[in-house]
Amino acid sequence: MVWRRVSALPDGDAPARSARDPKIYTRTGDKGFSSTFTGERRPKGDRIFEALGATDELSSAIGLAGEFSSEQGHTFVEQLHKVQCMLQDVGSNIATPLSSARDAHLKRTSFSEKPVLELEQWIDSYSEQLPPLRAFILPSGGKSSAALHLSRAVCRRAERCVVPLVQAGEADPNVAKYLNRLSDYLFVLARYAAMKEGKEEKIYIKPEP
Numbered sequence: 001m002v003w004r005r006v007s008a009l010p011d012g013d014a015p016a017r018s019a020r021d022p023k024i025y026t027r028t029g030d031k032g033f034s035s036t037f038t039g040e041r042r043p044k045g046d047r048i049f050e051a052l053g054a055t056d057e058l059s060s061a062i063g064l065a066g067e068f069s070s071e072q073g074h075t076f077v078e079q080l081h082k083v084q085c086m087l088q089d090v091g092s093n094i095a096t097p098l099s100s101a102r103d104a105h106l107k108r109t110s111f112s113e114k115p116v117l118e119l120e121q122w123i124d125s126y127s128e129q130l131p132p133l134r135a136f137i138l139p140s141g142g143k144s145s146a147a148l149h150l151s152r153a154v155c156r157r158a159e160r161c162v163v164p165l166v167q168a169g170e171a172d173p174n175v176a177k178y179l180n181r182l183s184d185y186l187f188v189l190a191r192y193a194a195m196k197e198g199k200e201e202k203i204y205i206k207p208e209p
Contacts, residue, residue: 051094051165054158059087061154062186065147072144072197076189079122083182086115090175094162097170111172119181126192133191136204141194145201148190155183 032044066080089111096109139149159179165171194201 047161047164048094048097048170051158051161051171052091054154054161055087055091055094058151058154058158059084061147061151062087065144065151068147069144069193072142072193074144074193074196076192083185086178089115090178093172093175094165097165098172099170111174111178113174113177116174116177116181119178119185123181123185123188126188130188130191130195137191138202138204139190140200140202141190142197142199144197145190145194145199148186148193152183152186152190155179155186159183 062080062084066077066084069080070077089109092109093111139146139153141149159176162171162176162179166173166176191201193199
């Protein structure tokens with residue numbers, strides 16, 4: 001995941017290119033390898049890049065959910081933006097395999113337990129406002145809710161990609177904890193969005209034999 005800053009320009013104007021502006025394409029990955037933050041060159045199929053890709057997809061899914069939620073005036077949109085920023089830090093930690101990281105790397109990419117505890121506070125706050133869960137809920141409840149459920153599913157996949165890295169001692173355990181809590185947060189938030197919008201949540205009904 002890479003943030004590229006583009007200056008705001010009047011309509012119809014194109015940004016003037018300077019010799020120092022980096023190109024979007026680098027051609028360094030054309031042979032199927034990419035670099036970690038520690039400078040290692042690894043195949044793009046390496047589990048580190050699988051985890052980075054899943055985390056990038058998660059941020060994109062949350063961005064879409066945030067847009068739908070913003071249209072409905074939900075106040076939790078700022079939380080979603082903060083989560084996207086935290087996912088950048090998650091990616092930084094994943095991209096810094098502990099087996100090759102130096103102290104300078106670790107200082108820049110460490111991931112603490114504080115964001116995990118914050119998610120737990122958010123989960124508790126929304127859970128207290130929701131009706132009891134008495135059935136298996138299907139992804140539904142309006143566009144905001146359904147997009148949050150999709151984000152939850154992507155989050156579970158990102159967690160499954162990260163756990164082997166943590167178990168191998170290549171990533172911080174707090175990263176896996178964060179993704180685990182994040183999926184719970186997204187589930188609760190999906191229910192909350194449906195409730196605030198007055199949308200019905202579809203439940204699982206066992207088909208007749």
